[in-house]
Amino acid sequence: MIRLVDVNKYFGDLHVLKNINLEVKEGEKLVVIGPSGSGKSTMIRCMNFLEEPTSGHVYIDGVELTHKNKTEMNRKNIAMVFQQFNLYPHMTVLENVTLAPIRLQGLKKEEAQQQAFRYLDIVGLREKAHVYPATLSGGQQQRVAIARALATHQKIILFDEPTSALDPETVQEVLDVMIRLSRENITMVVVTHEMGFARQVADRVIFMDQGTILEEGAPEHFFENPTHERTKAFLSKILR
Amino acid sequence: MKTSPFSLDKWLRFFTNWEAMAEGFTRTLVIALLSLTLALAVGVVLGILSSSNNKALRRAVRCYVELFQNIPLVIQIYFFYYVLPYAGVVMDQFAIGVLGVGLYTGAYISEVVRTGIQSIPTGQMEAAKSQGFTYVQAMRLIILPQAFRLILPPLTNQAVNLIKNTSVLAIIAGGDLMYQADSLAASKLFYGPAYVTTGLLYFILCFPLSTMARKLEQRMHRKAAAPVAVSKKAPAQALAAPQTQMGGI
Numbered sequence: 001m002i003r004l005v006d007v008n009k010y011f012g013d014l015h016v017l018k019n020i021n022l023e024v025k026e027g028e029k030l031v032v033i034g035p036s037g038s039g040k041s042t043m044i045r046c047m048n049f050l051e052e053p054t055s056g057h058v059y060i061d062g063v064e065l066t067h068k069n070k071t072e073m074n075r076k077n078i079a080m081v082f083q084q085f086n087l088y089p090h091m092t093v094l095e096n097v098t099l100a101p102i103r104l105q106g107l108k109k110e111e112a113q114q115q116a117f118r119y120l121d122i123v124g125l126r127e128k129a130h131v132y133p134a135t136l137s138g139g140q141q142q143r144v145a146i147a148r149a150l151a152t153h154q155k156i157i158l159f160d161e162p163t164s165a166l167d168p169e170t171v172q173e174v175l176d177v178m179i180r181l182s183r184e185n186i187t188m189v190v191v192t193h194e195m196g197f198a199r200q201v202a203d204r205v206i207f208m209d210q211g212t213i214l215e216e217g218a219p220e221h222f223f224e225n226p227t228h229e230r231t232k233a234f235l236s237k238i239l240r
Numbered sequence: 241m242k243t244s245p246f247s248l249d250k251w252l253r254f255f256t257n258w259e260a261m262a263e264g265f266t267r268t269l270v271i272a273l274l275s276l277t278l279a280l281a282v283g284v285v286l287g288i289l290s291s292s293n294n295k296a297l298r299r300a301v302r303c304y305v306e307l308f309q310n311i312p313l314v315i316q317i318y319f320f321y322y323v324l325p326y327a328g329v330v331m332d333q334f335a336i337g338v339l340g341v342g343l344y345t346g347a348y349i350s351e352v353v354r355t356g357i358q359s360i361p362t363g364q365m366e367a368a369k370s371q372g373f374t375y376v377q378a379m380r381l382i383i384l385p386q387a388f389r390l391i392l393p394p395l396t397n398q399a400v401n402l403i404k405n406t407s408v409l410a411i412i413a414g415g416d417l418m419y420q421a422d423s424l425a426a427s428k429l430f431y432g433p434a435y436v437t438t439g440l441l442y443f444i445l446c447f448p449l450s451t452m453a454r455k456l457e458q459r460m461h462r463k464a465a466a467p468v469a470v471s472k473k474a475p476a477q478a479l480a481a482p483q484t485q486m487g488g489i
Contacts, residue, residue, distance in 0.1 A: 050366055075372025086367035090386050100371045103381065152371065 001026040001156060001187045002047055007056035009042055016042045017053070018211040026155070027185045031198040031219070034208035035234055040191045043208070044158050047189065048078045060156070075104050079149035083161040085141040087133040087148070093120070094129040097148045105152065112151075119147040123177050139170025143177055150181075157181075159190040193238050199223065207231045245432035254433035257424055264420030265441055271334065271416060272403045272445075275342035279402060280395075282346030287353025288379060301350065308347035314408050316340055321412045333414040337406060345402045352394045356387035393460070396453035400446045407442070417441060 002024040009017035016039045024030050032040045045051040046058055049070040058065040060077050087096050097116040101107040107115070120126045123143035133141050142162055149157050162178070163171045175197050182188060182201040192198065198205050199219045206216040207226075215222075215231050223239075226232050243249065290301040308316070320336040331339065360383050368378035407418035421438035425431045 048370055050370060071369070071372055071374050073372075074370055078370070080367075080370035082363060082367065082370075084361075084363050086361075086363035088364065088367070088382055088386075090389070099381065100373070103377065104372055148371075158370075 001028070001061060002189070003057075003059040004043070004046065005057040005059070007043070007046055007053045007058065009039075009046065009051060010054045016211050017046070020056070020211075020213060022206070022213065024187060024189060026187055029182050029188045029201050029203050030190070031202040031205045032189065032191045032208060033193065033195070033198065033205060033222075033234070033238075034214075037210075038208040039211040040208045041160055044160050044189055044191050047156075047158055048074050048080055050080075075100075075152075077154050078156045078158060079152055079154040080158045080160065081142070081145050081149050081162050083165050085133070085138070085145045085165075087141055087144055089133055092130050092132055093125065093136075093144050096133065096144060097151050100148070100152050116147070116151055119150045120144075122150065122180070123147045124173075137170055138166045139173045142166065142170075142174045146174075146177055146181070154186075156187045156189070159188065159192065161191050161193075163192065163194060195219075195223075195235075195239055207234070209234075245429075246436075247432075250430055251433045253428070254424065254430040254437070257428070257430075260420045260424060261417070261437065261441075264415065264417035267334075267415050268403070268406050268417040269445070271337040271341065271406050271409070271414075274338045275340075275345065275406070276399055276402055278338060278342030279345035279349050279398070282343060283349025283353050286346065286350035287357065288384075290350060290354045291357040292375075305347045305350055308344050309351075313340070313344050313405055314411060316344060317408055317412055333409060333412055336412065337409045337414050337416065341402060341406055341409075344405070345398055348401070349395065349398050352391050352398060353387070356391035357383055359390060360386050389460070393453045393457040396449055396456065400449045400453070403445050403449075404442060 002022075004020050004022045007017055007020040008015070018039075020039075020043060022043075032044065034040045042051055046053050047060075047065075049058070049065055049067070052067060060073055063069070063073070065073055087093075088099070091099065094113060094116055097119060098107075098109070098112040101112040101115065102109060117126055117129065120129055123146055125140060125143055125147070128136060128140065128144070133144065136144065146162075159178070163174050166174065171194070175194060178188075178190070178197065179201055188201075190197075190202075202219045204216060205219050205222050207214050207222070207228075207230075209230050215226060215228050222231070222235060226235060286301045286304065289297050290305075292298065317336060317340045320331065320340050321333075324331070357379075364382055364386065365378055368382045369375075373381065406414075406416055409416045410418035410422050413419060417438055421434040425434040
């Protein structure tokens with residue numbers, strides 16, 4: 001579903017991604033962990049070309065992602081949930097969720113709204129449909145962002161540290177929604193530090209450090225016997 | 241005995257010339273409206289271009305802005321009036337007024353628009369792109385509506401400046417309010433009444449606008465502060481009265 005081939009990314013002189021090769025299967029739930037600055041966010045942002053690789057190739061469903069087709073490809077295949085939610089503050093929750101279906105997929109307003117209410121039900125926020133995002137808590141905003149990502153029916157949803165900006169007490173409500181989501185046949189790539197979530201949901205976990213994929217395996221592997229010293233050191237810090 | 245420039249007699253005789261003043265006032269108003277339209281068009285387009293990724297475009301806009309902002313408007317008007325005819329471009333004072341003041345203010349407005357766009361968090365454009373919106377769609381649906389709310393107060397201030405700046409047209413006999421005042425002052429020695437009345441008329445045009453700008457700004461600050469209080473205390477109340485939220489932030 002997603003394939004990265006020899007992907008390198010530089011920011012100026014800084015070599016953030018070093019020859020990344022990775023394949024994510026259809027329906028797979030992949031969790032990406034690693035210290036900050038390890039390149040995990042950059043890598044996930046290469047998957048929808050928010051960052052364009054300096055060299056290498058990204059394939060979505062067999063089609064190479066390019067500067068030219070990225071808008072089209074994102075429209076059809078890939079949705080993203082951001083650390084800072086990035087809801088559109090000048091629109092109500094309902095408008096946030098229906099904007100792309102109406103403008104990009106040609107749905108009628110009523111259809112789009114009906115469908116939006118379904119997704120708002122899934123994330124438990126139907127009653128907030130007519131308020132503006134600024135009146136919601138972080139956890140609620142992120143759930144709206146997930147509803148917005150679902151509303152366009154893409155096969156892939158990328159999650160870039162979806163709970164890192166949340167108050168501790170609202171983290172779980174977002175994770176619960178994601179866990180529910182993981183039962184669907186959606187390909188999920190999740191950058192996160194939530195190891196409990198990884199254990200429950202991930203088909204595979206990869207550990208990144210200094211721009212490379214240092215270790216990968218089933219979540220149990222990471223909890224029971226990680227190979228690299230670096231992985232052990234990292235995990236010992238985030239697993240308490 | 242020398243009469244005061246403000247003597248009652250002068251006022252009375254000045255007001256018999258009210259038609260000239262009314263004509264100047266109307267002309268100032270029309271020139272202001274047309275040049276404001278031009279300035280907004282120029283400003284919005286250049287403002288968008290100067291926040292694009294294209295370096296050449298950005299540089300071209302920069303040149304325009306610096307050129308128009310750093311040369312006095314009077315000289316620009318002289319240029320249109322005295323120099324352009326040598327290049328075969330002859331315009332009447334009215335056209336020069338609209339074009340000169342419009343292009344000049346357009347440079348300022350483009351800066352206002354640019355800073356407005358740049359003050360929208362990058363995450364907004366990223367969210368739009370990740371959903372598959374093109375750059376133009378993202379601008380139109382997501383970035384500009386947010387930026388516009390932010391820049392409405394400074395835009396209104398630009399409109400006030402524009403109205404006052406139309407007064408430089410007097411130097412090329414623009415037929416505007418200031419010109420009429422000048423000519424009544426010079427030809428009939430109505431200095432006092434002419435300039436006091438003119439100042440008052442400009443004030444009447446500008447004061448409501450600058451008051452509006454101030455009000456808009458205050459409202460914006462209140463809105464920016466409000467959501468935090470609402471989300472912490474009474475989300476239910478926000479739901480009960482969604483119309484109070486209609487302005488967004």
